[in-house]
Amino acid sequence: MSGPPSIEIRGSGLHIGGDWTLAHYGELRRRLAGLREELAPGRAVDLDELGSLDTAGAALLVELLGDERMADLEILAPALPAERLALLQAVAAAMAGEGEAPPSPRQSTPVVLLARIGAAVQGLWEQSLALLGFIGLTLSAMGAILLRPRRWRITSLVAHLEQSGLDAVPIVALLTFLVGAVVAFLGATILSDFGATLYTVNLVAFSFLREFGVLLTAILMAGRTASAFTAQIGSMKANEEIDAIRTLGLSPVELLVLPRVFALLIALPMLTFIAMLSGMVGGAVVCALALDISPAMYLSLLKQNIELRHFLVGIGKAPLFAFLIAVIGCLEGFKVTGSAQSVGERTTSSVVQSIFVVILLDAVAALFLMEVGW
Structure with missing residues (x-):
């Protein structure tokens, strides 16, 4: 649901709603600073009222939810649209370093030596x-x-x-x-x-x-x-x-x-x-x-x-x-x-x-x- 971002603790769950976008990044950052300690690992998360979402808001959500909830996000938030689920997973993978390019294959010493000799010549x-x-x-x-x-x-x-x-x-x-x-x-x-x-x-x-x-x-x-x-x-x-x-x-x-x-x-x-x-x-x-x-x-x-x-x-x-x-x-x-x-x-x-x-x-x-x- 579109509107100002909201983060509320209702009973045993955390309800997240509104627009999580770059325009509200500063406000969300300040509000999240006081919620991390209250968000216990077993507390449920409700994302049904989540409105607009961009990469800035997704990065804050990934940081708030943690790796365990992100791994089970499809089960925890079954009503979450597929495009937002894909965005959150992509941002989580990038923040975890999974998107880094694979290391280049190691060359043998004779090949490197010949390459340096050729470059010198x-x-x-x-x-x-x-x-x-x-x-x-x-x-x-x-x-x-x-x-x-x-x-x-x-x-x-x-x-x-x-x-x-x-x-x-x-x-x-x-x-x-x-x-x-x-x-x-x-x-x-x-x-x-x-x-x-x-x-x-x-x-x-x-x-x-x-x-x-x-x-x-x-x-x-x-x-x-x-x-x-x-x-x-x-x-x-x-x-x-x-x-x-x-x-x-x-x-x-x-x-x-x-x-x-x-x-x-x-x-x-x-x-x-x-x-x-x-x-x-x-x-x-x-x-x-x-x-x-x-x-x-x-x-x-x-x-x-x-x-x-x-x-x-x-x-x-x-x-x-x-x-x-x-x-x-x-x-x-x-x-x-x-x-x-x-x-x-x-x-x-x-x-x-x-x-x-x-x-x-x-x-x-x-x-x-x-x-x-x-």
Whole structure:
């Protein structure tokens, strides 16, 4: 029977009537709070006078009646229409968790492992394609402005050159000095058993001119500069500043990427040269203190035994490494989706990718040069 909801205890039974709908939900909730204690498990329930019913009212009725009465609802309320009985049973099943989706079948470990390997390979392939595409975009933008000095961003170039190059000189010089000292000490320790301690000079010079100078510098730049590029561009992407640049009719690649690429192309060869000198100075200090090889003798051995081509091999790798580090750092910055977590993830990804690419290319170059006799 339609009308305001009613809940009355008459004798040994509970009589429920009226409309149990969302419009009366607040009133019903307050009235039910005081009836739960009085509704004993054995008390009968009369639903013959129940009027309109929706899911909100059905949820209150299910909560009031309890699981035992709901299980025997067809017997307790035989006059209840079939559609309301079905609604109450569906709401009861949902509240009891019976409507949850069954758990997905468990996959075997080999299948999961193969699926993850496949996903990783696909991700690597997509990342490689994106990097190649961005390299092509950067090269085309470089070619477009090289012959147009009016479009050069000199101020931005100088600022990034200071951040990427000048500010990195102390850490690069200190690290390579210490590594040079360690290499000289290890070489002296091993070569002394063969009476060939003089070749410690050759060991230090070869390692820093061909490999350690450029490799250590590139790894430092990958951790220091590529991460900075990603964080800077990623923050601009998160703040929608890159969209504003496009709205103004400017190219984000020309405005943000090229100054950073040119700055690192200039800075990394200079830092590599400083790293070579610092590493050999570190070796000279160890030779002077532990092997009684004076600085004059150290320089004389360098002139006699070390050819110019070793220096050219090392310094020739620097521009390639610089270009790839800058491009990877900028590309990962453009991939930021807008959250602080995304900025952190892309910054980490740029450092890992840069270091991996640098070491991979250095290994390939070392094998190639060894084969051609350089």
